[in-house]
Amino acid sequence: MESETRKEYVEPPYCVTVELDVTHFLGRVRPSGCSFTFSMVHLVTSCAQEIEEFRYRFLDGWVVLYRKINTACTVSIKPNTPYHHIHSILYSCA
Template sequence: MTSEYKEKVLDVKVENLPFTNFLTSRYSMTVRIPAQQTYDFAKSEGMSFFNLTTACLLKAINEIPEFKYRIKDGHVVEYEKINAISPIMQPDHSICEIEIKPISEFNSIKEWNSYIENKKKNIEDNQFIVEPSLRDVLPIANFSCIPWINFDSMTNIIAEPNQIMPVVSWGKFVDGKIPISLTASHIFVFGWQFKLFYEKAEDYLTHPEKLIN
């Protein structure tokens, strides 16, 4: 669970952070990324394409420190890792959310995949329920897939103007690519970090064998 992850207080004064007095500090971008190799790998190994895509994107975001920054008890902290919180659609089209650890916590891709499938199978025992106000305090990011739509852009709900939790959404697999939307806080994340995320996402989605180093 998220409580397992260490955090360190950074030498950054909250009052000196940019964009905290704006109407909102949230901004988004959508980029189409090649994912054919991940799709083929998932099918050849009998794994879920959703699972493996989640693994790639969660690994990418964990390798960029700024996405792991949070404001907690009046201090800027950096978590060593963050987990994904993902909605899982049920047969009646209702949604249950689960918490997903990074693949770096496991010894193999198959072990990680089995961990996700077990959570899905036993969804009633594995739901992640947290107050919205805590989503900016806990080391988590929201991950969701909209596999029916090949979208060009996306907006996300904003719980609070200076919400920090990253949101990653991806769409329909078309012509070997998926659209990936990233929403983050401009308080900590700038264009450079967006560039790094999309580069790392593309690297893992085109080389899924790199997921386990």
């Protein structure tokens, strides 16, 4: 039943939990003035593009490997506010 349900997803969900030392990353993000959260989302979704298994989708009953996928994340923009669903159409922080 689980696999049949996943076939219906346009963007199947993946969950990964890791411990990560972001000291070096923070040292590069802070001076640029970019948001840590959005910079991390950009980094993670860019890395996900590199993993072939994350780019497989079902299309009309067939398994298809895409060259590029659009990813989405749910993040809290401000403390104590509702979460927002954002797509990884990310822009350079100028």
